[in-house]
Amino acid sequence: MMSSSPHTLLLAAPRGFCAGVDRAVLIVEKALEAYGAPVYVRHEIVHNTHVVNSLADRGAVFVEDETDAPEGSVIVFSAHGSPPEAFANAAARDQTLIDATCPLVTKVHNEARRYATAGKDIVLIGHEGHQEVLGTMGQAPRSISLVETPEDVDDLDDVDPEKVAYLTQTTLSMDDTAAVVDRLRERFPLLQQPKKGDICYATTNRQDAVKTLAPRCDLILVVGSETSSNSKRLVEVANDHDTPAHLVDDASHIDPSWLDGVGTVGLTSGASAPEVLVDEVIAWFRERGLGTVETVMVVDEDVHFAMPGNLARKLAEVDA
Ligand code: 0CJ
Numbered sequence: 001m002m003s004s005s006p007h008t009l010l011l012a013a014p015r016g017f018c019a020g021v022d023r024a025v026l027i028v029e030k031a032l033e034a035y036g037a038p039v040y041v042r043h044e045i046v047h048n049t050h051v052v053n054s055l056a057d058r059g060a061v062f063v064e065d066e067t068d069a070p071e072g073s074v075i076v077f078s079a080h081g082s083p084p085e086a087f088a089n090a091a092a093r094d095q096t097l098i099d100a101t102c103p104l105v106t107k108v109h110n111e112a113r114r115y116a117t118a119g120k121d122i123v124l125i126g127h128e129g130h131q132e133v134l135g136t137m138g139q140a141p142r143s144i145s146l147v148e149t150p151e152d153v154d155d156l157d158d159v160d161p162e163k164v165a166y167l168t169q170t171t172l173s174m175d176d177t178a179a180v181v182d183r184l185r186e187r188f189p190l191l192q193q194p195k196k197g198d199i200c201y202a203t204t205n206r207q208d209a210v211k212t213l214a215p216r217c218d219l220i221l222v223v224g225s226e227t228s229s230n231s232k233r234l235v236e237v238a239n240d241h242d243t244p245a246h247l248v249d250d251a252s253h254i255d256p257s258w259l260d261g262v263g264t265v266g267l268t269s270g271a272s273a274p275e276v277l278v279d280e281v282i283a284w285f286r287e288r289g290l291g292t293v294e295t296v297m298v299v300d301e302d303v304h305f306a307m308p309g310n311l312a313r314k315l316a317e318v319d320a
């Protein structure tokens with residue numbers, strides 16, 4: 001039996017590229033322009049298959065470690081942040097390093113070093129093995145313990161209740177993190193926290209938009225890659241609000257059987273997913289007889305980050 005087509009598509013706003021991703025992708029594009037190919041990139045510049053493939057087609061070479069890139073090469077460090085050893089290795093290898101770490105991740109790195117210098121024991125809330133967590137833990141490895149769940153808090157040892165502070169990954173679920181922080185406070189009433197939380201504005205806004213959309217939708221689709229933490233969190237937020245949801249890399253990943261009995265579909269995208277992929281999903285639905293497309297705007301974003309100084313100077317030189 002043919003699956004039916006939804007009559008309405010609700011587009012979450014904001015969705016897609018955040019300021020840190022916009023900047024990171026532009027950094028690789030501009031580095032290719034200024035230095036020529038190959039430009040090496042430490043780790044996926046952002047966790048999106050389409051972004052990585054399209055930059056690779058233009059001459060970017062992705063490596064997991066700076067030591068996998070030749071001495072003297074040009075290397076961009078990914079948006080997720082890198083540990084200090086990676087910067088030291090790049091310098092020792094005489095590499096031209098362009099740092100695409102999101103400034104909001106750098107802020108967390110600075111907090112980690114400040115707390116460690118002040119003698120605090122730091123609890124980092126984050127996902128084990130995630131690139132951002134590796135970079136943040138690297139700032140103060142002897143002072144940081146990682147937790148993911150409230151249960152992990154119960155297992156913490158080596159933490160002095162008199163001088164404990166917490167930090168988080170920038171792309172976590174706001175609600176799950178609040179539950180971990182509650183448990184931390186129960187166990188450590190003197191817990192110190194960063195003035196503003198570490199979950200970034202883009203993560204917060206994309207999750208809020210899904211929460212607004214969920215009650216109006218029979219199904220939510222999130223455009224993003226499996227490796228993208230913030231994109232996966234959007235699927236979970238929809239599920240937590242009783243709306244089935246799927247992560248799709250692009251329109252070709254939509255399974256028509258998901259649409260059986262679905263009248264209204266919500267559509268959003270992770271912070272690393274290009275808008276062109278969202279456009280393709282909308283076109284996919286239109287080809288199947290979709291009626292209305294409505295944007296549901298929860299907040300207007302106006303955040304921009306400047307290019308790193310060394311790349312800006314190189315671009316000015318090339319233009320002169
Ligand atoms: O870690 C970041 C600074 C976020 C970068 C943008 O998203 P993405 O998908 O590359 O990374 P996450 O896996 O952290 O969401």
Ligand code: F3S
Pocket residue numbers: 018019020021079102103104105170171200201202203230271
């Ligand atoms: Fe930065 Fe948040 Fe994007 S930390 S890279 S603005 S998801």
